Amino acid sequence: MMEPGSAVSAVRSQRVLYGKEVRPALIIIKDGKIHNILPDPGDTLYTAGEVLDVGNSLVMPGIVDCHVHVNEPGRTTWEGYWTATRAAAAGGVTTIVDMPLNSIPPTTTLSNFHEKLQAATGQCFVDTAFWGGVVPGNQMELRPMVQAGVAGFKCFLIHSGVDEFPHVTDNDLHTAMKQLQNTGSVLLFHAEREIQQPVAEDGDPSEYSTFLRSRPDIMELEAIRTVAELCLQYQVRCHIVHLSSAQPLQIIRAARQAGAPLTVETTHHYLSLSAEDIPIGATQFKCCPPIRGMANQEQLWSAVKAGDIDMVVSDHSPCTPDLKRLDSGDFIQAWGGISSLQFGLSLFWTSASKRGFTLADVVRLLCKEPAQLCRLDNQKGNLSPGYDADLVIWDPEKEFKVKEENIHHKNKLTPYLGLTLRGEVQATIVRGRVVYTSGSFSPQPLGKHLLVNHAKTHAAL
Template sequence: MKLGETVSAVRSNRVLLGDQVRPAVILIQDGKIQRILKHTDFSGDAACEVLDVGDSVVMPGVVDCHVHVNEPGRTSWEGFWTATRAAAAGGVTTIVDMPLNSIPPTTTLGHFHEKLREAAEKCFVDTAFWGGVVPGNQLELRPMIQAGVAGFKCFLIHSGVEEFPHLTDCDLHAAMRQLQGTGSVLLFHAETEVQPTSEQNGDPTHYSTFLQSRPDVMEMEAIRTVARLCLQYRVRCHIVHLSSAEPLKLIQEARQAGAPLTVETTHHYLSLCAESIPAGATQFKCCPPIRGSANREKLWLALKEGHIDMVVSDHSPCTPDLKKLDSGDFTQAWGGISSLQFGLPLFWSSASKRGFKLCDVVRLLSQNTAQLCGLQGQKGGLAPGYDADLVVWDPERQFEVKANVHHKNKLSPYLGVTLLGAVRATIVRGQLVYREGSFCAEPLGKHLLVPPRRNQVQL
């Protein structure tokens, strides 16, 4: 079967159906899953293009709902062509593009239309889009919802780029009033400025110096604000890239009080720890920061207990010069980690050692992420009526991250690392877009415009 061709059926001895792995044949028609049969019930016919993957696992494709593509305006950092190829190579069948760091950011209806034009015919996987909330754009929010944005992102601290300023209390209330009754969701970069406890004058090449400049209390105080707003307005709110385990109790209390509040963490907070970051290794810098190993284990426990809803990449690339590797200065380097291609094996490499099952992978990387951005029932599941978005992978197979990086800029803290779980093939709406290191010749992904949601959906 050639890349780019439409697959009529996928057969495997290990298809994940619910929480069970068993032999099955997935029948596909018009890009949708039509039926799922037992091996013995499938006779096939000459016109049926069957992809038999043997003992490889077949699961719903990953839905990565936190990806910075940066096109237009900073395409040298990343663009839709390279980002979505990397996604396909990692078993990601849907990405949701963040409203920054593109120029212009996706903060007006006009900018959203510009983003759609730039992304046209460049996406190898399906792509949805977040809008952004910045000071003064509250009247743009409802038109963007009607146009199909999945929801909105905002910052409570400097975003790192001047064209996407953070919100004041007044701005937050104005945005919340606009979002009431829409069913849309507001995503928060949940850090806020706090008074420094001591002079920050350590060696800038030591990771500990940077870590001390972004203490846990910055996340704690920001999440306290988010929880209060969420309860006051009953607007769906979501905490992106939680790095600190300290606010988890606060989040649980808000949920128990009725707040429609969800939370994600990322692969780097689950895979890396502060104690192991070498001096000058600025490829590890991100905001919020990677914290200590004890904190990491608390995040894993929260995942297991259901207190963290999903895991995403927060793929935030830049050109190598912005990482300041020549000086090794953590205080000056761009904060962001590239991992879109490796999210599935990164998660599985650590999760499998902690007792997580394949059904947990789907719940945390596909099902809940699809639900957050309004794609439930279409993405993130293996059942009749869902898009035929499939990842074929070998959970037992190891590979080393080296020359096989498809992001535009290859710098990553995972270079040279051996991971568990190799992706063999990726199918998007029944079309074979990636297989064994090769891609279809032309991008086959489409834009996902999310219909307005009147009713709040909680995970």
């Protein structure tokens, strides 16, 4: 492998995922873009610079993880750009999109967005785009943030977990939707709603089932009913983040058939972990919405296969270990969030490969669809001439164990510790530069900020 930080002018492999086929190819890179992809008989002489020959390793587009909480500025003890983007690079993720909350200030005004950009400058090992937020009363900030290049907006229909990012009412949503009409932007929903009947929180708080009963499926069902109606009414692109329950899939299908521009993601933890396997007091498994049972998980997998779920992301939401309340094992009091940014590709492939998914499915679900959601699909998520030369080089057959010393995000607590996963990332290339190879990173961060031009992409629709 080449030195981390070096520029590559071509990559040769016996296994390049081009379109839906895996075949030998030579990827020629110029000015950080894919210039050409040549079928490679193995003896093609290409001498115009540094050729990286990766033998039989698989080459495909870098992962686009459009759901990452970096928490900087303001909560950098939880995570930060330096550590998060190194973890991303080590996992074959070449683009992240940073969520607007858990940082202080949250990305809910133009001036806060500028503060966020400042905090990220000079710290990113992979390319980084940014979500804005919709909170009560910030409707006049939305269009200026669209102009400034946020990828879209996120809102909560329930308490967000942090007081500086309050959840919205139906009135707030109508106001925001009117602002977002004809901008080409997208509104993301944390789709859980408080329900009228009180939810039982009795029971032992160190038993996972006690927490699970406190966040029943109906909370997602009711929230998604609201989202579907708004999406149809305003024809603003809407997206449901981290779907955990399979029950609302029927509402989602019906809304789409009726013409709603609605997309939906699920996460690696909902596809890899199940309620039945969570030990007593193991609060590293807590997230909201919660990890549900095995039968529900199988329905999620079927929905991913059928295309009812568009993409799979990490929802990397770390915190300091004390907030997980491991000492008491109290699921009700513990912070809800799972760290997985570095392991998404391997987690997904470990389960998906057993279920008949192909490598082309991996690219669609982890690269192309997330890039499309944030309007980066003209440069990211695709192995084609004209696209950014963002590549992950990995071995889909190789197994490895998740160990604390190999985790690059700031706080090492994760439910995946000790698991054996299939598919090891060997190197990650961002715009033609090697940012990660075999445990080492480029000496300087080589990522850049991605500002999204919705007007241009919207006009082209």
